[in-house]
Amino acid sequence: MKANVPTRKKIKLNWFKSKCNLNIEREIKIQYTAINVSYNKISWDVIIRYILVKQGGMKEIPVNSPMTLYKDNLPFLFLSTAGTIGNKIISEDLIDDDIKVDDDVVNINEGIEKVTYEDARDPKEHIEVRTRLDNVTRKITIENKLNDDINLLFDFKQTKDIVFVSSEPEPSEIEEPNYKYQINIPSEQKNSIILEIKAKITTRVTKIKPEFLKKGKQ
Amino acid sequence: MLIDPRVKSIVIFNEGGGVVKREIKLTLQAGNNYFQIQNIPASFDPNSAEIKLRYLKPEDKTQISLQQTITSLPDRKNINQLIEREKSAAQNIISHSIDFTREMRENISDICEASSYRTYADMIGIFDFIINSSRESEILVEIIYFTNDVRISWNSTLHVNVDKSGKTAEIEGFLVVDNQTGFSYENVDLGFAIYQIPKESSLNLLPNQEQRAYNSNIRGDQDIQQLRKKTQRLKNLML
Numbered sequence: 001m002k003a004n005v006p007t008r009k010k011i012k013l014n015w016f017k018s019k020c021n022l023n024i025e026r027e028i029k030i031q032y033t034a035i036n037v038s039y040n041k042i043s044w045d046v047i048i049r050y051i052l053v054k055q056g057g058m059k060e061i062p063v064n065s066p067m068t069l070y071k072d073n074l075p076f077l078f079l080s081t082a083g084t085i086g087n088k089i090i091s092e093d094l095i096d097d098d099i100k101v102d103d104d105v106v107n108i109n110e111g112i113e114k115v116t117y118e119d120a121r122d123p124k125e126h127i128e129v130r131t132r133l134d135n136v137t138r139k140i141t142i143e144n145k146l147n148d149d150i151n152l153l154f155d156f157k158q159t160k161d162i163v164f165v166s167s168e169p170e171p172s173e174i175e176e177p178n179y180k181y182q183i184n185i186p187s188e189q190k191n192s193i194i195l196e197i198k199a200k201i202t203t204r205v206t207k208i209k210p211e212f213l214k215k216g217k218q
Numbered sequence: 219m220l221i222d223p224r225v226k227s228i229v230i231f232n233e234g235g236g237v238v239k240r241e242i243k244l245t246l247q248a249g250n251n252y253f254q255i256q257n258i259p260a261s262f263d264p265n266s267a268e269i270k271l272r273y274l275k276p277e278d279k280t281q282i283s284l285q286q287t288i289t290s291l292p293d294r295k296n297i298n299q300l301i302e303r304e305k306s307a308a309q310n311i312i313s314h315s316i317d318f319t320r321e322m323r324e325n326i327s328d329i330c331e332a333s334s335y336r337t338y339a340d341m342i343g344i345f346d347f348i349i350n351s352s353r354e355s356e357i358l359v360e361i362i363y364f365t366n367d368v369r370i371s372w373n374s375t376l377h378v379n380v381d382k383s384g385k386t387a388e389i390e391g392f393l394v395v396d397n398q399t400g401f402s403y404e405n406v407d408l409g410f411a412i413y414q415i416p417k418e419s420s421l422n423l424l425p426n427q428e429q430r431a432y433n434s435n436i437r438g439d440q441d442i443q444q445l446r447k448k449t450q451r452l453k454n455l456m457l
Contacts, residue, residue, distance in 0.1 A: 005397045012392050065376060
């Protein structure tokens with residue numbers, strides 16, 4: 001490509017023009033901790049990314065290149081590229097502000113507490129470890145505020161403290177530790193998932209050993 | 219002899235800098251022929267400077283040879299002082315002026331703007347070479363060097379026209395070349411590469427930092443791994 005590059009100037013050159021398929025990927029990633037699993041309400045973000053599958057030869061596009069999406073010749077979204085894989089041009093991840101996710105606690109069945117002891121740094125003390133397994137039911141409601149139907153992937157990831165028990169509906173795909181659900185939500189509609197999980201709740205308190213406690217006045 | 223070879227091509231890196239290729243046909247006298255290349259920016263990398271001889275006749279291969287190249291960069295401290303002086307002089311012109319007519323205004327603004335943008339990289343470096351020839355002849359000389367100047371870079375910008383179905387689109391890609399250096403390139407072959415010239419500090423400091431980390435045993439293995447250089451392969455878009 002021949003061009004003039006004058007000093008202290010910016011030049012713009014045509015590079016390529018081609019047709020492409022536009023895929024929109026939406027994803028909700030949920031992972032609880034022993035602390036937030038019992039929260040009354042949690043809000044999660046829906047991550048959206050645009051994938052352009054270009055026709056013709058591949059083009060290597062630098063990361064963070066500005067990308068503007070036009071509809072009816074009007075710009076409606078400004079974003080950047082996150083990378084290219086073959087002939088796929090992948091946009092950066094954005095939070096979809098038009099999809100609302102509310103995660104509410106439905107029920108908590110506290111398990112029986114088991115007390116064990118661990119050594120503390122001070123020989124006169126020990127750590128009292130109280131462990132119980134709670135059954136927690138949570139309802140995740142996803143609201144589509146867009147004018148179009150959407151498909152999204154709901155991805156629950158279990159951890160060593162929070163374990164999946166069951167769900168309504170059943171997961172579409174289980175790839176432990178991930179439980180995935182393909183969800184379709186029509187325009188201006190809601191869809192819910194009820195998750196039943198087992199949470200290992202542990203509390204630790206350092207206490208003086210009984211034999212070192214001062215005896216009360218007799 | 220002073221020569222000003224034409225810039226034939228430049229491969230620009232997206233993170234700044236590039237590889238410049240210049241070319242000139244030279245007439246050689248018998249003996250040593252000394253050439254000084256003009257318009258070599260001080261941002262050029264003397265280690266990457268290379269001269270390639272393209273022989274016009276097959277018999278020249280044995281009779282013409284490159285004896286040596288001589289490269290040098292201007293002293294950074296002195297040049298920076300000079301630039302600062304120029305900048306303050308330009309400021310004085312503006313602050314002491316009473317009235318500019320239209321023509322004067324443009325001329326003075328050009329001078330002041332040029333001096334305010336000027337940096338060490340806009341100064342002139344030295345790149346000379348000596349060709350040894352056993353007879354009078356002609357030769358094509360290719361000069362190649364890296365410029366380590368982040369003020370010349372490129373980026374791409376994409377326009378995506380989504381159709382009514384929302385399933386397909388037309389994508390238009392543009393290349394935007396930003397040249398804030400003091401050098402112009404006329405009618406050159408442009409190449410674009412995704413590459414970042416390794417920074418001097420990261421190259422020099424890395425082994426010491428690593429060594430210190432191993433010796434003092436303060437950092438974990440993970441931290442040490444982060445200090446290591448990562449591979450960076452140049453991706454050519456078009457040449």
